[in-house]
Amino acid sequence: MFYNIIKLLIFAAMNIELLDIRAGRRAIFPVLIKGDGYNILVDASYPGTLHRIEKAIMQRGVSMEELTHVVVTHHDFDHIGSLAALKRKYPHVQVVASEQEAPYIAGKKKSLRLRQAEDLFHSLPEEERPQALRFQHLLESVETVEVDRKVKNGDLIAQGVVVVETPGHTPGHISLYMPDNKALVAGDALVLRNERLEIANPEYTLDMSAALNSIKLISSLNLNTILCYHGGAYTGDCAEALQYILGI
Numbered sequence: 001m002f003y004n005i006i007k008l009l010i011f012a013a014m015n016i017e018l019l020d021i022r023a024g025r026r027a028i029f030p031v032l033i034k035g036d037g038y039n040i041l042v043d044a045s046y047p048g049t050l051h052r053i054e055k056a057i058m059q060r061g062v063s064m065e066e067l068t069h070v071v072v073t074h075h076d077f078d079h080i081g082s083l084a085a086l087k088r089k090y091p092h093v094q095v096v097a098s099e100q101e102a103p104y105i106a107g108k109k110k111s112l113r114l115r116q117a118e119d120l121f122h123s124l125p126e127e128e129r130p131q132a133l134r135f136q137h138l139l140e141s142v143e144t145v146e147v148d149r150k151v152k153n154g155d156l157i158a159q160g161v162v163v164v165e166t167p168g169h170t171p172g173h174i175s176l177y178m179p180d181n182k183a184l185v186a187g188d189a190l191v192l193r194n195e196r197l198e199i200a201n202p203e204y205t206l207d208m209s210a211a212l213n214s215i216k217l218i219s220s221l222n223l224n225t226i227l228c229y230h231g232g233a234y235t236g237d238c239a240e241a242l243q244y245i246l247g248i
Contacts, residue, residue, distance in 0.1 A: 016183055016225075018232055019045075019056045028078060029232045031185045032057060033178070038158040040069040041093075042176060042185050043229060047081035047142060050089070064090050071157060072097040073187030074170040075104035076113055076204075077142045079229070084143035096157060098165065099150040100172025107144030112170055112206060114139040166218065168211025169200055175218070182224040189214050192231025197241040200230060215245055 015034040020027060030053065033040040039062050045053055054064055070093055072080055083105070087095055095105075103109040117136050124132055151157070151174070153165040162177045166189040176185040189211070191200035205211050218226075219242040226234045226241075234241065 016178065016181060016185075016227065017060055018227065019053065020232070027230075027232075029227065029229055031227050032060065032062070033158075033161060033176070033185070034060075034062065035158055035160060038068045038161075039066050040071055040157060040161060040176075041067060042071045043073055043079040043187065044070055044083040044086055045081055046078050047138075050082040050085045053082060053086070065092070067093050069094045069096050069157060071174075071176060072101065072105060072147075073175065073185075073189075073229070074098075074173040075101050075111060076170070076188065077111075077139055079187070080105055080145075081142060084145040087145050094148045095145060096149045096151055097147045098163075098172040098174045099152060100167075101170065101174075102147040102150050102172075104172075105144065106146050111139055111142075113204070116204070116206070164217065164221075166214035168207050168209075168214050169205050171206065171210075173214075177221055179222065182222050183227065184218060184221060184223055184225070185227045186218070187229050189218065190226060190228050190234075192226075192228040192234050195234075195236075197226065197228070197234050197238075197245060199245060200228070212246065215242055218242060219246065 017032045019030040019032060028045060030045055031042040070083060070086060087093060097105055104111055114136060121132055151163045153163060155163040160178055160180050164175045164177045166173050166175045169188045173187060173189060175187055175189050188200040190197050199205060199211055219239060223238040226238055
C-alpha cells in the first residue's frame with residue numbers, strides 16, 4: 001500500500017544497515033544492528049509493511065527467527081505501525097522502549113500525536129479538516145503492543161549498543177549510540193534533508209527546548225555517522241553539523 005521499492009544499504013566494515021523503504025518521494029530508514037548473538041531492528045515502519053521488513057532483513061542473511069530485539073525510538077505511527085504484527089508473528093522478539101514511551105506504545109495512554117492533532121483541528125481552515133480527520137483516524141487505527149523491556153539513559157540493549165535519552169520530538173524519545181562504530185541511530189531527534197542535518201519536523205516536535213538540549217547531548221558524543229529515520233545516513237563532519245543547528 002505505502003511502498004513499491006525496498007532495499008538495503010550497507011556501511012562497509014560496520015554491522016549497521018539501513019532498511020530503505022520508499023514510496024514515491026517518501027522514504028523511511030529503519031536500522032538493523034547486527035552483533036555477536038543479537039540482531040536489533042530499530043523502529044517498525046508504517047502499518048501493513050511487515051512483509052517488506054521481513055524481506056529486507058532476510059535479504060541481508062538474517063532470518064526473522066534470529067531477530068532478537070525491536071527497539072522503538074518513540075510511539076509515532078510510522079515507527080510502531082507494524083510492531084504489533086511483528087510481535088504477534090515472532091513472539092520471541094523483545095520489544096524495547098523507554099519507560100515514558102511504553103504506555104503510549106501499549107495503548108494505556110492516548111497517543112500524544114493524536115492529542116496534538118485533535119487540539120489543532122478546530123484551528124484549521126475548513127478545507128483542511130477532512131484530511132486532518134483522516135490522519136486522526138489513521139492514528140486511532142494503529143495496533144498497540146506491550147513493551148517487554150523499558151530502558152533509560154546509559155542502559156545497554158546489547159554489547160556495544162547504548163541507550164541515549166533524546167527527548168523533545170516526544171518526551172520519551174531515545175536514540176542508540178554505538179561507540180565502537182562512532183555511530184548514532186537518531187530516530188526523529190534529527191532529520192537529514194538536502195544532505196544537511198536538521199531538527200526533525202519542528203511542527204511535530206512537542207518540546208523544542210528539550211530537542212535542542214538533546215542535540216547538545218548528541219554533540220558531546222564521538223560520532224562519524226548519524227542515522228536518521230527520515231533522510232538516512234549523515235557521514236560528514238557531525239560535530240560541525242550539530243553546532244550549526246545549535247547556532248554555535
